[in-house]
Amino acid sequence: MTDATIAAPAVSPDVEKRGLWRQFRAHPGGVAGLAVFLFIVVAVYAGPLIHTVEPNKIDIRAKNQGPSLAHPFGTDNLGHDMLAQVLAGGQISLAVGITAMLLALFLGTLVGVLSGYLRRLDGILMRLTDLFLALPLLPLLLVIIMLFRDTLRAAFGPETGIFILIVFVIGITSWMHTARIVRGDVLAVKNQEFILAAKSSGMREHRVILKHILPNVMSSIMVSATLGIASAIITESALSFLGLGFPSDFPTWGRLLYDGANFLQLTPSRVLWPGLAISLTVLSVNFIGDAIRDALDPRTLKR
Amino acid sequence: MFTFTLRRLLFAIPTLLVISFIIFALLDLAPSDPLSDLPLTIPPEVRERIRAAMGADQPFFIRYLRWLHQFFVNEPLNIFEQMTGITVGSGERMRVLSWATRSPVVDLIVQRLPQTLWVVGLSYLFGVMLAIPIGVVSAYKQYSIFDQIGTFVSMVGYSVPTFFTGVLLIVIFSSYLQWFPSIYDTNLRITDWSSFVAQVKQMVLPVAVLTLYNTSQISRFVRASMLDNLHQDYVRTARAKGVKEKVVLLVHVLRNSLIPVVTVIALGVPTIFSGAIITEQIFRVNGLGQLLITAIQGADMPLVQTLTFIFAFLIVLFNLIADVLYGLLDPRIRYD
Amino acid sequence: ERGTDGELKIIFWQAISTMNPYLSGGTKEVYGASMVIEPLARYDESGNLVPMLAAEIPTVENGGVSADLKSITWKLKPDLKWSDGTPVTADDAIFTWKYCTAPDGGCAQAAYYEGVSNVEAVDASTIKISFSEPKPYPYSAFVGAQSPVIQAAQFKDCLGAKAPECTSANFGPIGTGPFVVKEFKPNDVVSFEANPNYRDAAKPAFATAIIKGGGDAASAARAVLETGEFDYAWNMQVEPEVLAQMMTAGKGKIEVAFGTQVERIDVNPFAVDASLGDKRSTKEAGPHPALSDPAVRKALSLAIDRDIINEAGYGDNGKPTCNILPAPDIYVSTNVDWCLKQDLDAANKLLDDAGWVKGSDGIREKNGVKLSFLYQTSTNSVRQATQALVKDMWAQIGVASELRNISANVFFGGDPASPDTFQKFYADVQMYTNNFDGTDPEKYMAGWMCDKIPSPASGWQGENIVRYCNPEYDALVKELGKTGKLEERAEIAKKLNDMLSNDVAQIPLIHRGQPSAVNATLEGVKMNAWDSELWNVADWSRKK
């Protein structure tokens, strides 16, 4: 009385998790992305243990050098070692990029899902989104800094305080795109019959959202995430010009790239490496995102 | 749908008023100052007098109401007068004047519009036009060479900021090869073939930089959304009907994938009018983006307020358009 | 020959927002307007007054300045014509004075007319300016690019509150200069053509000119030095090696003029602890626990290697200095040189002697007070490089610093609500540049008087940012105000400078020049730090 099936052992949740991982692994791009990303993370945190030059050590006599054994990435116009700067910058850029992206993604998804799913909240949340889209960024940032910088600095110390501030600032100024995109997708998904079926089985709204709506709007969120990490890293560097980023003696990838732009012809390695680091990070995150997307979509081709 | 649109349009009026007030308050709160780029040699008491002449020393609400009146009453009347030649009342009324230039803000915007539309608008158009086919093909041929290259280029294109790509292009194409000018000539009038060529030449670099960025962003959304729909059963039905593969993709799958794409595009259109700040700066296109940034840096309140408000208006408008399009694209989405 | 050299292309990366310098005191506006409207006299490249509209420079000797120093009488050159062909008369000057002093006009150059009690026409071409008090240095009104003469006929309806509404006049003032405005696009580009009625029939050599704005300094430099698209670019604050690299293209070079700009570090004598709230950085806050110690101040100055800072950030565009008054030559003190060479040993010894001892973290402290400073400045790549270097140097004497950079429009904005303005000085040390217009330092030196200290009571206004207060100094400034003889004035000015330097009221770093990029095909450029850099644009021509 049963269908033709191959005998299989009983399923445990553990196996299911492994299944997801197995599908992820079946995605060469995703695996490569993960490997590169892990490499970057490890390099950035463990690298300074091997390449022990202080990132802020100034050796003015060795300024504007090309790559050499002592300075594999060359030096900048003050004689900072670029490798050490790129590694140190990576710690900040990665941390800021990822946390700020996650915050923006969280806010955007929250607002998007709520306004797409709950008719009552839609109007007010979307007008709020319009408002945030319309607010001029620079004055907004200046005001935020003015209001919160010293408080946060006092509460968490200069570094953590600024970190929190930056993540917060990037987060609350970049969630709107995600929100609108997610909302659009939710509007389309929520009218499908399986949502109705889920509701008819008496599921609570938030569970419907979490278990049925979210997985079905995941691919847009994934794209937003990858793009978000890139813009967070770049925005961080823009913030420091307003005096709201990290102090100038904290290198970050974005700023290394900006400072190096004028030295493009003089010491190309100065821009090559931070630029490459940002691109590789974003690319690898993109491939990881693709792999997760594919793993979550049972229908796409798996390679 | 019509009542929905109408209701939303009506609702947009209070929304915009609130937004304009919040923007005004924000600008007022911001610590930058209209006199910050004056030399330090100008003594404090003179600064006070300059401030007073601008009206910057008035109380907040007076300034806000004055702006409202100037923008919503005087400027439209002025446009009306210019178009019809009829003088309403005395014909003398205070227009919204920029603090830095002491000229009517609307005139400044009109002056900046052409180059912004040419450069930023065109690159957005190119971006959309390139992104959709690239996204569609990338999704259809997922993990093919085309897709991989597309992914690579768009990710690099998106992650490397324009302040860098701009300089790179200038160094290569203006300094070494000397093919294109590095500075945009806003005085150029297209009168003949050679001036047309000159115009095209000076647009190449900034348009290229911006197009790369726009294409990268939009094509990612097209691709992801296409992938979601490519394996649905109705695609199978379309194929079973013998519909051409191109039609299957472009009509059946793409239309079903358009909602996020429409969202992204609608979010992007208003930014055409706010200009592309960095790219405009690098190539000295001096469009609206540059106008806005100089105004912000110079704390030119009336100019920033007006530009931002127009921007807000466009955002509200295009988000409304997107919402209406959702309803047209997907009949299951109903707003009643 | 007029108009034979085609177009002159100038780039001002900070764009010109209006052509009326009375409505915007920005340097770029003043420079742009100087191609069109002219003062009675201006300064040449070595700081000497040269007549422009005036026939000669009035002095006490030639009777142009009254013996009691209470009036000065200018005589116009004969047959002067505005670009529209009408004659220039004394009434135009009188109108200009009225224009700038009209209430509600918000004239940015009002300081130039300070102390002027009356301007009258002796005859159609003679102008007499009377002062309410004796003026030892009477060359202020109608002197220099900041106070040119405007045409009464054009601006007659633009007095006072009406001034901003005269858009077309403000954008295209009728002048006497070598060029007239053809089209003005605010904050973008100004187009000029040669003035047909210019008093020298052979000038200018260029038929048209433009001043393009926007972008940043480095790309402006590139447009002149590397691609050769432009002839002249102003204000090239770019790392020296980048400029040097661009110059290898052979299309142009950098010219520098040294004026009175000094990059300095202000050292706060008052406590700035955040817990003090609004009292921070004022007298009520009490003395700074570390920086009120003269030994610390001096050690900070001694520890700085100004040569390195100059090399990294300025190159040929700067010179290390210990003076706050670096020019003109007659005012320059040669007495202070203890800080010119870095002396870490002396600095360390000073601190040791004063009881500041290094703790386990290498930072000196005394009575629980650490030598750890918040060091703020405006955002600008050269300043950030300097910050990094100074931090490194101070670290070598056991002084820690936390760096902060603030957007220039906030830092210099003076918004009383912002904690980040340089006037509030809510930091231990801060860095910026200051200077004075013209060649006379009297007003500048008065900026260190006790009553010029910014405080909440004065709405944080006041030039004495370093909060220096020394009764002796105040007395000396007053004496300067009464002294007429140039040599004596110079002596006093030097004394004032020495007091400031030796008390380490602040730490002068670099005497900054004004670098501009000049295309190799452009001839006749004479860099001028005392007036508009375009002061002699009539003499510019294309190399044949």
Add this chain to the structure above:
Amino acid sequence: MALPNAVKRNAGDGPVLSVQGLTTSFRIGDDWRPVVKNVSFDIAPRETVAIVGESGSGKSVTSLSIMRLLPKYTSRIEGSIKLGGRELLTLGSEEMRKVRGNEISMIFQEPMTSLNPIFPIGKQIAEAITCHRQVSAAAARGEVIQLLEKVRIPNAKSRFDDYPHQFSGGMRQRVMIAMALASKPRLLIADEPTTALDVTIQGQILDLIKVLQEEEGMSVLFITHDMGVVAEVSDRTIVMFRGDAVETGPTDDIFHRGRHPYTRALLSAVPRLGSMAGHERPMRFPIVDVASGVMTTPEAEVDRAIETRRPPILEVKNLTTRFDIRSGLLGRKSGAVHAVEDVSFDLCEGETLSLVGESGCGKSTTGRSITRLVEPTAGSIALDGRDVIRLDRGALRNMRRTIQMVFQDPFASLDPRMKIGDAVMEPFIEHGLGTKARARAKAADILKRVGLDADMMRRYPHEFSGGQRQRIAIARTLMLDPRVIVADEAVSALDVSIKAQVCNLLLELQQSFNLAYLFISHDMAVVERVSHRVAVMYLGEIVEIGPRQAVFENPQHPYTKKLMAAVPIPDPSRRSVKRAISTDEIKSPIRPVGYEPPRRQYREVSAGHLVQV
């Protein structure tokens, strides 16, 4: 396996379609799992071949293999498929495109997901015409409207621009049929084309196909579970069982002289209309072992009477649900679909009320209104004494534990990204009825009882056959132990043996837990078996309601009579008996704005047997 030679075929004509040794496998993890094994058959011109078989035995996969529409990377087709001598498996994709829809067209099993949700149905049908022929848009439109009328869609002209979600299940299926017939193909593959249709419309559709076969010489590959339909339409029949074609032969032979045990099992389990004469209560189906063909459990009448003294668990009074029709640029209301109009009935504990009626008459809408998945326009619904319409959200959620619904279209009602194990366990966990482990155990048990394997819990909905998905949907509702189940065409896609098994399960549950069923179905034989009472709907209204025996044995309303008469009889010898093609006008539930339906009067024929007058 070899094809038996005893196939009668018109001499001279080569076969239209010849399938030889077809083996189709799916990739599961890293292995390939064959689901169709070495199947061979031919179809001659004008011939109708039926495939019958167990649910999940590979019927749909066989047909999709012929069309080459299986997902490229996760499936593999081996063997040979020749269309008029041309090998399809090696055809280039452009040639294959020209074959599809033009020479072979296909009706898919699940019409909801198979229609593009964002295009008007008219446009979708027109596309089938325009992509193979050069016709003007207006001509195509005319043709489409004709087709829609042929498949008996009421108000075809005005429904041209409607979207799939505005159609009832059966109407969507008819749209699919119209689409497939549009291009007048040489071969029509019809995968359960009539499961969602009531018997009257089903008959009309079958006639339509027959007419086309005669006029255009079309061949048909017919996949169905309805042995009555098989008997009526097919020349030859293929029986599939677990991926194999176990028996092939003329329909007559198969019906009377089936050799394979499964064939015999299949036929002996077929319920026949009228077999319940004389019985008052529902009866269990006999269970026949598919491996041996021997009856293991005989049929038996349920032994429990309904307690009518207790107040009914569900009371529906004057329920009315209308859908506004908006048209024009302004979106003005131009009319309304009166989907449910003044419907009243009640349902006691332990009782089965069957809802039968024409496709599109409002049965599903009634079910959805009762569970408040669509908001009723008027009327009252009392569930267990509580007014459903006035419940707030929390109470509604609790109410939904009591009343569960099986959706008509199981595929659309399953989240495509959720493994079915999770989908089945979800309501249980959601209502906090126990731990995850208990949920898993219970889900495995229920799945087994509806004939599915517990290890299927790891698979996604699209990896199942239509019948399997339907059983998943049933399993999901059973997880909550509800007191009322609205079963909307819950067993229509199941083969007879599984249908019997599932129905018996439902009866058993009803007995043990006193469940009440609102059983919506077109399968009159099943309705006769399982129901205590029957309500007949027509154009949104109940035209006749009463105890099953009364309604079936003494139908009063003309529509009921028509319905009873149209039920096909599973006997191939009656094939020649022709129905009179109905030419009557198709009635439409669309009314203009402001239309007030007349108040209906009912006549009581016997105790509880009401008929509209």
